[in-house]
Amino acid sequence: MVASPEIYLTPEQYLQMEENSDIKHEYIDGYIYAMAEALDPHVTIALNLATLVRNHVRGSGCRVYIADMKARIESLNRYYYPDVIVTCDERDRETPADKKFPCLIVEVLSNSTEAFDRGDKFADYQTLESLQEYVLINTKRQRVECFRRNEQGLWVLQSYTAADQSFQLQSIKFEGTMADLYEDVVFETPESA
Numbered sequence: 001m002v003a004s005p006e007i008y009l010t011p012e013q014y015l016q017m018e019e020n021s022d023i024k025h026e027y028i029d030g031y032i033y034a035m036a037e038a039l040d041p042h043v044t045i046a047l048n049l050a051t052l053v054r055n056h057v058r059g060s061g062c063r064v065y066i067a068d069m070k071a072r073i074e075s076l077n078r079y080y081y082p083d084v085i086v087t088c089d090e091r092d093r094e095t096p097a098d099k100k101f102p103c104l105i106v107e108v109l110s111n112s113t114e115a116f117d118r119g120d121k122f123a124d125y126q127t128l129e130s131l132q133e134y135v136l137i138n139t140k141r142q143r144v145e146c147f148r149r150n151e152q153g154l155w156v157l158q159s160y161t162a163a164d165q166s167f168q169l170q171s172i173k174f175e176g177t178m179a180d181l182y183e184d185v186v187f188e189t190p191e192s193a
Contacts, residue, residue, distance in 0.1 A: 007032060014079065015097060024068070027079040035081060038067075041139040041185045042108045046083040048181055049106060049137070053086060056174045062088035062103075070098040071105060073124050080121060083108045083137075086172055089130060101130040104171045108137045122147070126155065133171035140187055142178050146170070 008030045009017065017032075018025060025032040038046075050066040057064060064086050070079045072095070079098060082105045089101035105125055107117040117136060125134055134147040134155070142162035147155045148170055160167035160178065168175050 011077065011079075018070075019097075024081055026081060027077075029077050036110070036112050038108075039110065039139075041187060042083075042110055044183075044185050045108050045137055045139060045181065046106070048183055048185075049176075050084050052176050052180055053084065053104075053169070053172065053174060057086065057088075057172060060088070061090075062086055062172065063092070065099065071102060071125070071128075072098040072100045073127060074100060075127055076124055078124055080124070082106060087130075088172075100128075102128065103130055103132045104135070104169060105131060105133075106135040106137065109139060133169060135169065137181070139185075142182055144178070144181070 009027070009032060010030070011027070014025070014027045014032060018027075024035045026035060027033075046066055050064055054064045064084065066084055067081060069081070069085055071082050071085055072079055082102075084104075084106035085099055085102045086104040087099045087102045089103075092099045092101050107113070107121070109117060122134060125131055132149050136145040136147075138144070144160040144167045146158045146160070146167070146169065148158065150156050158168075162178055164178065166175055166177050167181070
């Protein structure tokens with residue numbers, strides 16, 4: 001993300017600007033941050049997962065969004081663009097530009113965003129009471145990290161690798177294969193991510 005700290009916007013100004021912008025921006029406490037363009041592995045993984053999940057939740061009342069739908073964290077004055085977001089909450093049908101009640105958020109990692117996705121962004125997402133699962137997907141090798149909120153409200157990590165052959169998204173009762181998730185992916189080298 002590239003910061004634009006000289007521009008302070010209200011949430012309403014941000015949403016209006018974003019509607020007409022050629023570049024997507026995330027919004028943190030009044031400041032906007034331009035998003036970097038995604039590379040082929042990133043886009044392919046996100047699309048593969050969104051397709052698998054969409055087929056799984058079809059007819060359930062849950063909705064799957066990819067890349068262009070904002071997650072709104074109202075309590076922190078934040079808007080993020082997750083790579084994949086799933087909501088099963090009826091209240092999210094009232095807001096066509098953003099979703100406030102997701103049960104699942106997925107970020108596909110890249111060198112430029114990995115630290116933020118693992119750190120501050122994850123901390124922000126944890127404030128969403130509806131969020132049950134936060135997933136990080138690697139673009140350099142087959143690795144899926146699922147952070148799940150347990151009954152005590154603590155986040156527990158379960159990792160999946162190529163050796164596991166499959167992975168689970170417990171928030172939506174989904175099991176998929178690593179082969180389907182990584183179909184057509186040419187892995188990034190550390191320099192290209």
